[in-house]
Amino acid sequence: MSYSVDKTEDEWRKELGEEQYAVLRQAATERAWTGELLDEERAGLYTCGACGAELFKSGTKFDSGCGWPSFYESIRPDAVELLEDDSLGMVRTEVRCATCGSHLGHVFPDGFGTPTGDRYCMNSIALNFTPDES
Numbered sequence: 001m002s003y004s005v006d007k008t009e010d011e012w013r014k015e016l017g018e019e020q021y022a023v024l025r026q027a028a029t030e031r032a033w034t035g036e037l038l039d040e041e042r043a044g045l046y047t048c049g050a051c052g053a054e055l056f057k058s059g060t061k062f063d064s065g066c067g068w069p070s071f072y073e074s075i076r077p078d079a080v081e082l083l084e085d086d087s088l089g090m091v092r093t094e095v096r097c098a099t100c101g102s103h104l105g106h107v108f109p110d111g112f113g114t115p116t117g118d119r120y121c122m123n124s125i126a127l128n129f130t131p132d133e134s
Contacts, residue, residue, distance in 0.1 A: 001081065005051040005100035016050060023123045024050045024102040027087075027094070032067025035124025040069070044131040046122075053099035055079050055127065062114060068105065068121045072114035080120075082107065095120060102126065 007015075012025050022028035037046070046056040046069075056071045064070035074080045078098055085094040085106065095104045104126045111119035 001101065003099060003101045005053075007100075012050065020049055020125050023125050024104075027103040029105075030068075030123045030125050035068060037069045037124035037127055037129055038067070040129055042129075042131045044129055045075075046071075047128045047130065048097040048100060048102060048104070049126045049128050050102040051097060051100035052128070053079065053097055055097065055104070056120070056122075058132075062111070064111065064119050064121070066119070066121055069124055069127070070111070071120040071122065072111045072116045072118055074120065080104070095122070 009025065013021055016024060023030060042058065044058045045054060046058070047054055054075050057075055060071045060073050062070055062072060081096040081098045081101070083094045083096060085092045092106045095107050096102060097104060105120065105122040108119045108121060109117055111117050
């Protein structure tokens with residue numbers, strides 16, 4: 001797929017820190033319960049940690065108890081790209097930024113009690129957060 005933000009892996013390496021690069025560009029996963037955005041409760045906007053594209057509104061964030069920030073829907077259906085992922089011997093749905101193709105996490109159909117029934121399980125390190133101005 002072609003993305004509107006298209007950089008070489010060398011360019012991404014220079015722009016992102018080692019941990020961010022591993023998650024965003026190599027589909028690594030940060031350890032559960034360690035992300036700085038897990039307990040973020042302020043109103044605001046979550047954007048891609050690589051390109052800054054808008055991804056999630058704080059009003060869709062919920063405590064799923066999984067150890068990673070969870071959302072029940074993206075800001076727009078076309079903000080994220082969903083791909084089948086069978087890398088761990090099971091079928092999951094990978095979530096990538098639709099603007100730059102960076103790995104964000106996975107989506108699961110177990111967001112019980114949410115309006116969509118989905119749980120977008122995202123890596124904190126893959127996101128930036130901008131609080132609403134008060």
